[in-house]
Amino acid sequence: xxxxxxxxxxxxxxxxxxxxxxxxxxxxxxxxxxxxxxxxxxxxxxxxxxxxxxxxxxxxxxxxxxxxxxxxxxxxxxxxxxxxxxxxxxxxxxxxxxxxxxxxxxxxxxxxxxxxxxxxxxxxxxxxxxxxxxxxxxxxxxxxxxxxxxxxxxxxxxxxxxxxxxxxxxxxxxxxxxxxxxxxxxxxxxxxxxxxxxxxxxxxxxxxxxxxxxxxxxxxxxxxxxxxxxxxxxxxxxxxxxxxxxxxxxxxxxxxxxxxxxxxxxxxxxxxxxxxxxxxxxxxxxxxxxxxxxxxxxxxxxxxxxxxxxxxxxxxxx
Amino acid sequence: xxxxxxxxxxxxxxxxxxxxxxxxxxxxxxxxxxxxxxxxxxxxxxxxxxxxxxxxxxxxxxxxxxxxxxxxxxxxxxxxxxxxxxxxxxxxxxxxxxxxxxxxxxxxxxxxxxxxxxxxxxxxxxxxxxxxxxxxxxxxxxxxxxxxxxxxxxxxxxxxxxxxxxxxxxxxxxxxxxxxxxxxxxxxxxxxxxxxxxxxxxxxxxxxxxxxxxxxxxxxxxxxxxxxxxxxxxxxxxxxxx
Ligand SMILES: Nc1ncnc2c1ncn2[C@@H]1O[C@H](COP(=O)(O)OP(=O)(O)O)[C@@H](O)[C@H]1O
Ligand SMILES: [Mg+2]
Numbered sequence: 117x118x119x120x121x122x123x124x125x126x127x128x129x130x131x132x133x134x135x136x137x138x139x140x141x142x143x144x145x146x147x148x149x150x151x152x153x154x155x156x157x158x159x160x161x162x163x164x165x166x167x168x169x170x171x172x173x174x175x176x177x178x179x180x181x182x183x184x185x186x187x188x189x190x191x192x193x194x195x196x197x198x199x200x201x202x203x204x205x206x207x208x209x210x211x212x213x214x215x216x217x218x219x220x221x222x223x224x225x226x227x228x229x230x231x232x233x234x235x236x237x238x239x240x241x242x243x244x245x246x247x248x249x250x251x252x253x254x255x256x257x258x259x260x261x262x263x264x265x266x267x268x269x270x271x272x273x274x275x276x277x278x279x280x281x282x283x284x285x286x287x288x289x290x291x292x293x294x295x296x297x298x299x300x301x302x303x304x305x306x307x308x309x310x311x312x313x314x315x316x317x318x319x320x321x322x323x324x325x326x327x328x329x330x331x332x333x334x335x336x337x338x339x340x341x342x343x344x345x346x347x348x349x350x351x352x353x354x355x356x357x358x359x360x361x362x363x364x365x366x367x368x369x370x371x372x373x374x375x376x377x378x379x380x381x382x383x384x385x386x387x388x389x390x391x392x393x394x395x396x397x398x399x400x401x402x403x404x405x406x407x408x409x410x411x412x413x414x415x416x417x418x419x420x421x422x423x424x425x426x427x428x429x430x431x432x433x434x
Numbered sequence: 435x436x437x438x439x440x441x442x443x444x445x446x447x448x449x450x451x452x453x454x455x456x457x458x459x460x461x462x463x464x465x466x467x468x469x470x471x472x473x474x475x476x477x478x479x480x481x482x483x484x485x486x487x488x489x490x491x492x493x494x495x496x497x498x499x500x501x502x503x504x505x506x507x508x509x510x511x512x513x514x515x516x517x518x519x520x521x522x523x524x525x526x527x528x529x530x531x532x533x534x535x536x537x538x539x540x541x542x543x544x545x546x547x548x549x550x551x552x553x554x555x556x557x558x559x560x561x562x563x564x565x566x567x568x569x570x571x572x573x574x575x576x577x578x579x580x581x582x583x584x585x586x587x588x589x590x591x592x593x594x595x596x597x598x599x600x601x602x603x604x605x606x607x608x609x610x611x612x613x614x615x616x617x618x619x620x621x622x623x624x625x626x627x628x629x630x631x632x633x634x635x636x637x638x639x640x641x642x643x644x645x646x647x648x649x650x651x652x653x654x655x656x657x658x659x660x661x662x663x664x665x666x667x668x669x670x671x672x673x674x675x676x
Contacts, residue, residue: 164588166584166587166588187592188590190589190590191589192590195588195589197584197585198581200581201582201583201585201586201588202582203582203585203586203600204579204582205603215590218589218590261585
């Protein structure tokens with residue numbers, strides 16, 4: 117668990133981070149979003165003490181971070197950045213093994229762990245272990261960066277726009293992998309991004325920052341439904357907010373039990389998003405879909421009215 | 435030696451062999467030199483054999499350059515650490531002043547203090563050779579990718595670990611280029627030492643100028659040139675990676 121209590125950072129006269137308070141629960145992925153220069157990276161770097169905070173308190177697992185030695189603290193916290201920062205003169209395997217090496221793990225255990233991570237991140241060992249960073253594509257380099265951050269199995273992971281420099285397809289692929297990884301590993305992650313779609317896709321908790329302050333925080337749907345002010349609303353996509361909410365809500369959460377026959381012929385998986393269900397409706401020119409489970413059995417149905425939220429308790433806007 | 439290793443070291447070996455042949459060749463070299471100055475009474479510098487002069491020359495350059503590397507790289511490292519940043523402009527300026535100061539003037543000033551012989555030329559070469567080393571070390575260390583530095587710190591590496599395992603290996607090619615310039619220039623400049631009594635490959639040149647003997651000048655110049663080529667082509671093949 118990471119707790120920030122009215123944490124402040126000044127650079128000269130400029131207040132980069134202004135008395136922000138924030139709690140990230142264990143196993144939670146918290147996304148910091150906001151326009152460039154609003155203090156996201158500074159907040160992140162204060163957590164691993166790359167930057168020392170001027171005011172307030174930061175606690176990790178209940179202990180103030182000033183109690184830890186900075187270097188030892190950083191070895192216990194994974195860190196991945198947009199530019200990857202891979203060492204160009206080290207091979208992929210050596211880069212990934214950096215922190216275990218610093219922690220003086222025996223060489224055999226480091227090698228074993230490096231292989232495990234390469235497999236986990238979809239980097240075939242024979243093909244990549246001995247390559248140098250300059251020989252990797254952007255997406256591969258970023259995988260290596262994430263593997264290096266995970267190497268010593270830290271409980272906490274700090275990620276600063278890790279996918280920011282990638283093309284949209286690669287970025288979405290890595291986002292999906294990070295979601296799967298997180299579902300398995302249950303790390304406590306603070307994830308900085310200025311891409312709202314990325315934040316909505318990944319975050320359990322969304323923290324919107326502006327000019328060094330937290331403007332609003334909460335679950336993605338919570339923010340989409342009730343943005344605190346015009347700034348948050350516009351950051352969340354203005355009129356597109358409804359569609360963005362549809363893109364992160366599962367059909368399974370909205371479906372109704374199968375009503376009277378006949379079962380609609382157009383179908384959609386339970387795990388699909390409302391956005392995808394809408395697309396099927398457009399394509400098939402229908403207003404009702406059968407919802408299927410993993411074994412292709414109909415388990416419910418969903419109507420256009422349900423998707424747009426009408427006739428739903430507290431409905432109106434999704 | 436394998437074929438590829440031989441290919442790699444071919445140039446420095448060739449220069450070195452030619453250098454040694456001429457320095458020890460005696461009569462053979464003498465007949466070549468005779469051709470350059472048929473009038474002269476003697477054509478081979480008589481005071482000392484060329485191999486001794488060559489070794490002394492190399493020795494002076496090695497000491498001066500060794501000191502310049504230690505001082506230059508050391509100073510550049512210190513002023514790029516958080517504690518030493520304030521001295522960065524000072525060190526950069528001092529190094530360029532060392533090079534604008536003519537080595538002859540350094541010799542003239544050093545002789546009254548250090549006496550005649552080898553020490554004045556070592557001091558002059560040291561001062562003269564610092565700039566390329568300091569300048570390149572600063573450029574190499576300052577030019578590192580900020581992302582790499584942030585990652586190194588962010589992963590929990592200490593200052594010394596970052597310096598030895600990341601910063602110096604990555605800056606090494608640039609630093610090495612500076613050392614190469616410094617050493618090559620100093621091999622030529624060391625000849626000046628002969629004017630204040632150091633005996634090295636400058637001695638035949640000075641004697642040649644005084645006696646109007648072209649052959650003396652030529653043998654000094656040719657050997658210095660070959661020595662510079664040997665060392666330079668050795669540097670060209672060095673490739674330091676941590
Ligand atoms: N090391 C630093 N020295 C001085 N100012 C800084 C430093 N780091 C960040 N800042 C300033 O603090 C503000 C917040 O920066 P940052 O946290 O990097 O923003 P973000 O990551 O949200 O784009 C910016 O105005 C930036 O110029
Ligand atoms: Mg940033």
